[in-house]
Amino acid sequence: MKAIVLSNYGSPDQLELKDIEKPIPKDGEVLVKVHATTINDWDWCLVRGSPFYIRLFCGWRKPNIRVPGVEMAGQVETVGQNVIEFQPGDTVYSDISESGFGGFAEYVCVPETALAPMPEGMTFTEAAAIPxxxxxxxxxxxxxxxxxxxxxxxxxxxxxxxxxxxxxxxxxxxxxxxxxxxxxxxxxxxxxxxxxxxxxxxxxxxxxxxxxxxxxxxxxxxxxxxxxxxxxxxxxxxxxxxxxxxxxxxxxxxxxxxxxxxxxxxxxVSLRPNKDLAYVNELWAAGQLKPAIDGPYSMNEVPRLIQYFGTGQHQGKVVVTHES
Missing domain, CATH: 3.40.50.720 (NAD(P)-binding Rossmann-like Domain)
Incomplete structure (x- = not known):
């Protein structure tokens, strides 16, 4: 599969779009085909290894997170053993900052407990911009x-x-x-x-x-x-x-x-990822919530987009899709 790979801390320019091995879901995990992801402050900090506390969590000399990307929206491809709530074909979205990151890839494995179903009428581009x-x-x-x-x-x-x-x-x-x-x-x-x-x-x-x-x-x-x-x-x-x-x-x-x-x-605020996605779905169904989208852009633009995000000029959420 294609993925944006982080090998060393530094400029976003050193990120590479590579072919890497497709992950296999473990017990309790879901393999999701990623349709859309976003650029976040986590990505801006992780790529540069700054501020210093990023290295305390993500590796001091070299990053132990290979594929950045905090948010994702996609479709369930396969499920591991003991997965109850989801099945192949379901559309889901999530903040995966506590699940190993990995949104900048065609596929990612996510714990079932970190996923929420996408409500009817929500696009992948919109869903990625929310969690x-x-x-x-x-x-x-x-x-x-x-x-x-x-x-x-x-x-x-x-x-x-x-x-x-x-x-x-x-x-x-x-x-x-x-x-x-x-x-x-x-x-x-x-x-x-x-x-x-x-x-x-x-x-x-x-x-x-x-x-x-x-x-x-x-x-x-x-x-x-x-x-x-x-x-x-x-x-x-x-x-x-x-x-x-x-x-x-x-x-x-x-x-x-x-x-x-x-x-x-x-x-x-000490963030609790995905805690309130059921409430988000209620707001969406009531027509009270719609994300502002900057993009969508293509995956090969991620290095440039992370630098763009760092300048603070983006409007709303910067969204990246795998769609051509």
Whole structure:
């Protein structure tokens, strides 16, 4: 089978499209023919081996993950022993970040427990764009942020996958006043998915403004957590789902002290992959969720696309397909 292979840490340019052996499912695993996958922050960090903690999990000198790719959507090819829920021909999707990665390949083996059925009417391209970003958004907004109807929400880094799905999830909860922070080139897309206000971070620092929010969801985390307190309402919550490593450590370190001193919460999401895909399917069936797609592109473009993702210019989710 064809796959994008990672042999050493470094530039995305050193990734290679190769023929490798097709995997065989073990007990409890499902072999999926991948129709679509995406580019994620995990891939950007894994390929470069940076920040440093990536090497703690994925190999210090050389990566122990041969094929990157965090999300996938496809069709069940075969099943291993003791698989109950799926059979050949079923369409499935998943975040496979805890299943060995492997989305940048024609086939991947995934534990049955990590898969969700694709709802009727969802395409492979749409399905691939959902699992990772939607879980970050749901667990950030609902689980950590305790978002309630009628509250005011701000999303920093709003034009990517988490932001464009997060605003739709917020709307489904009953939040209609949602501000998005990103570069101006993404504003048209952001307004189309439900943002009521947009701010260009290159022109305006929202942490010095007069507006106040009940919940802030941050996908960038490029400021000290103390900077966000002035724009949080009393009792408000700041939630980060990723960003600069020193800032994430500050959230962990100072979060309890900030809550004690200010009665405002500062939280970091510890992702639970695929936990809420049943809820995602409900939102999809109700017409309340549709991913914003950048692409789709072909598999041989993955090295270029990872570099493109790293510049932050992408809009929504960058999707790659095996279809010619």
């Amino acid at each position: 990772h970003a939607a879980m970050l958004a749901i667990q950030g907004l609902i689980d950590a942020g305790q978002l309630q109807p009628g509250q005011r929400l701000l999303i920093n880094g709003a034009g990517g996958g988490v932001g464009t799905l997060g605003v739709q999830i917020a709307n489904a909860v009953g939040v209609q006043d949602v501000t998005g922070i990103d570069r101006a080139s993404k504003f048209t897309l952001m307004r189309s998915v439900g943002f009521t206000h947009t701010i260009d971070y290159t022109q305006t620092d929202f942490t010095t403004g007069q507006e106040r929010y009940d919940v802030i969801l941050d996908t960038k985390t490029n400021r000290s957590p103390f900077k966000y307190l002035s724009v949080l309402n009393p009792g408000g919550t700041y939630v980060t789902v990723g960003g600069l490593t020193p800032r994430l450590f500050q959230v962990l370190l100072f979060g309890p002290m900030i809550r004690w001193l200010t009665q405002k919460s500062v939280r970091l």
